[in-house]
Amino acid sequence: QPSVSCVSTALFLGYFLIVFMTPEIRSGLGAAETHCVNLQGICRRDICKLIEDEIGACRRRWKCCRLWWVLLPIPTPVIFSDYQEPLQTKMK
Helix, strand or coil, X not given: CCXXXXXXXXXXXXXXXXXXXXXXXXXXXXXXXXXXXXXXXXXXXXXXXXXXXXXEEEECCEEEEEECCCCCCCCCCCECCCCCCCCCCCCC
């Protein structure tokens, strides 16, 4: 029969694994936006800055931009999301 200290140690280790080993959750982001953030990019509207490369699309008219990777030679595939959110009707 296991002692109380063994059971409490097992519970602590289980809690530690669940809380500290799971990746950070960013709620509210779409799949393409999350992919952009994971590649150290930022979503910008319409156009990237001069010192940035377009590495994907976040949503309609938004591009995933990241600084040039001359110093960090990591090739990044350009991935565009197939789904584009429908245009919202303008209410006057």
